[in-house]
Amino acid sequence: MIENRPFLKFIEHLVLILGVLVVAFPLWMTFVAATHDAARMGQVPLPVLPGPHFFRNLDVVLNEGLWGGDGSGVGYMLVNSMIMALLIAFGKIVISLTSAFAIVYFRFPFRMGFFWLIFITLMLPVEVRILPTYEVVAKLGMLDNYWGLTVPLIASATATFMFRQVFLTIPDELLEAARIDGAGPFRFFKDILVPMSRTNIAALFVILFIYGWNQYLWPLLVTTDQSMYTIVMQIGRMLEGAEEAPQWHLIMMTALLSVIPPVLVVLFMQKLFVQGLTETEK
Amino acid sequence: MASVTLDNIQKTYPNGFKAIHGVDVEVKDGEFLVLVGPSGCGKSTLLRMVAGLETVTDGSLKIGEREVNNVEPSKRDIAMVFQNYALYPHMSVYANMAYGLKIMGLGKAEIDERVKNAASILELTEEQLERKPRELSGGQRQRVAMGRAIVRKPSVFLFDEPLSNLDAKLRVQMRVEIKRLQESLGITSIYVTHDQVEAMTLGHRLMVLNGGNVEQLGTPLELYEKPASLFVAQFIGSPAMNIVDTKMHENGNEVTIAQNVSLALGGGRLKDRAGQALKLGVRPEHLVISEEGANTLPLIVTLVEHLGADTLIHGHFGDDKTDLTVRCSGTQSVKVGEKLPITASLDHIHLFDPATEKRIEF
Structure with missing residues (x-):
């Protein structure tokens, strides 16, 4: 809106504020729950203002875990999740950059065939092929380690497709200029294609990091060793764990902790993220 | 410095389309040859074959004494200026000019000297060298593209419609600069354009192409005074004959x-x-x-x-x-x-x- 009408402005802000409230309310409730003790969380109505137990809860979650648990905190699970998310994000980016490079810039037999083959895997996410994938991972001895957690999730048609589109917008003259400058395929890739796709890589990193971080079903299947558990799995396990009522204050603290890394990634890469998804000029 | 010899050069695309029907010409050392013709006449294809960006289907292409039919573009001792400049957008002007030299394996001091020298020939300031191509005007970008060609110290310059993205006034100015540059450097040049005024003013000789055939090869005045065919007669001169x-x-x-x-x-x-x-x-x-x-x-x-x-x-x-x-x-x-x-x-x-x-x- 270019018009400057006070009433419209008021309505605009009202709508925005309502939207923010709706989106932020569950987060606020999570935070509030993480600041009370078990007794307060057992009473109705639930508190809407923060209580005094934030640091106590944080300490319990990080160093002791749930009552009735094995006494270890969730710290190492945050590390596991971080490693898994980073491996998935970087693995996907590296693989899809190189496969898109091959498909766009090299003329090899059945080139389009390969492209469609990659494309078809879009229809086969992990959930669909979960049993055979598990079988393969188990036979390769990748259960209960980082490779088992990440490799099956890395092959990515979406990212390959996205980089293909990015590369197609790069003018052919650049390739020709590079050839005259004496740059071979690898140099062209490294010196020109990758730097020119910088913002797209960043945008994809944000999306893939969050995708990797939020994985639930697959880690649940391939890990039996508690030392390989991820934080998102753990939140699920906490809910169903004990016979007694869920310890909401600790679960919510864990949930709060698990939100921090993705939020940080989005905050710090916001500018690149928006550029990567909207910028078309090369 | 070298001559460029085309001997019965032909180009047939895999789909059977014959773009060039056999071209013979010897571009002498230091000569400025302009390939001119309407769009689709094969002039760009011919230039790109000399550059090594298109394969030669038949015939022999020599730069100097060496047959280069199957030589990589970077090994042909040529430099090319593209229509849309083809500058690397993420590199500074300096890095754009230095990139090819770095790949050649030249030392830092040598690269620096060549880039500074080219910049002074083209009147690019130190400050402009640090900028990104997108921060420059069209004319300046075209200068950078020429700078990238000059620093290579090639035996042959290839120009692919380098002025067609510029506005009319700038085009006239750059035309003069290209002419002056080519004369002072004395480097054999092949220049593609569809603009007959550009062709007439720049070229020592002009080759008029039509549908992949050479209609006429000669000096601008020969073409003007004795057009060999109806096509040349109507193409050269404005308004048309x-x-x-x-x-x-x-x-x-x-x-x-x-x-x-x-x-x-x-x-x-x-x-x-x-x-x-x-x-x-x-x-x-x-x-x-x-x-x-x-x-x-x-x-x-x-x-x-x-x-x-x-x-x-x-x-x-x-x-x-x-x-x-x-x-x-x-x-x-x-x-x-x-x-x-x-x-x-x-x-x-x-x-x-x-x-x-x-x-x-x-």
Whole structure:
């Protein structure tokens, strides 16, 4: 809106504020729950203002875990999740950059065939092929380690497709200029294609990091060793764990902790993220 | 420094389309050759074959004494300037110029010297060297693209319509700069353009291409004064040459242009064409408004364009309303609908065979 009408402005802000409230309310409730003790969380109505137990809860979650648990905190699970998310994000980016490079810039037999083959895997996410994938991972001895957690999730048609589109917008003259400058395929890739796709890589990193971080079903299947558990799995396990009522204050603290890394990634890469998804000029 | 020799160069695309039908030319050391023709005539393809960006289907391509048919572009000792500049957008101007040199394996000091030298030739400031291409104007980007070519110190410069993205004023200015640069560096150059003014002013020799065939190869003035075919006649010169259908008189000595208007020419040397149809060409600038009298064309004016230095008079004559354009110097007070008597001097008349479209000497 270019018009400057006070009433419209008021309505605009009202709508925005309502939207923010709706989106932020569950987060606020999570935070509030993480600041009370078990007794307060057992009473109705639930508190809407923060209580005094934030640091106590944080300490319990990080160093002791749930009552009735094995006494270890969730710290190492945050590390596991971080490693898994980073491996998935970087693995996907590296693989899809190189496969898109091959498909766009090299003329090899059945080139389009390969492209469609990659494309078809879009229809086969992990959930669909979960049993055979598990079988393969188990036979390769990748259960209960980082490779088992990440490799099956890395092959990515979406990212390959996205980089293909990015590369197609790069003018052919650049390739020709590079050839005259004496740059071979690898140099062209490294010196020109990758730097020119910088913002797209960043945008994809944000999306893939969050995708990797939020994985639930697959880690649940391939890990039996508690030392390989991820934080998102753990939140699920906490809910169903004990016979007694869920310890909401600790679960919510864990949930709060698990939100921090993705939020940080989005905050710090916001500018690149928006550029990567909207910028078309090369 | 090297010559470029094309010997029966042909290009056939995998889909069977034949883009180049056999081109022979020797571009001499230090010569500026312009390839000119309408779009789709194969001029860019030919240049890209010299650059090594397109494969040569048949024939032999030599740069200097070396046959380069199957040599990588970077090993051909050439440099190319592209139509849309093709600068690496993420690199500074300096890095753009230095990139090829770095790959060549030159030392930092040598690279720095060459880039600074090229920058001073092209009047790019130190501050501009640090900028990204997108922060420069079109003309400056074109300079950078030329700088990238100069620093390579190639034996051959290749230009692929380098000025067509610039506005008219800048184009004239850069044209002069390219000409000056080529003359001072003395590097053999091949230049592709569809603009015949650019072609005429830049080239030592011009090659006019049409549909993958060479229509004519010669100096700008040769092409202007003795166009080898109807195509060249109409392509070179602006406004285009007037072409009029005529018939050779039975006596083989004069052509009939319109009713009661005929032109004596040939002095009997065209006897074998007696009675045949011919195409007669005369450039707008060679037509003159004369006194009313015999053997003048009565031109009915339909449009007058005042260009300042010149006046273009468009009109038609005869029963079939043949179009004719006359170019007069200075300002002329001519009105639409007026009838003007037009004549042409014999020296400036061209005859073409209507079937082969080739020039007929007389």
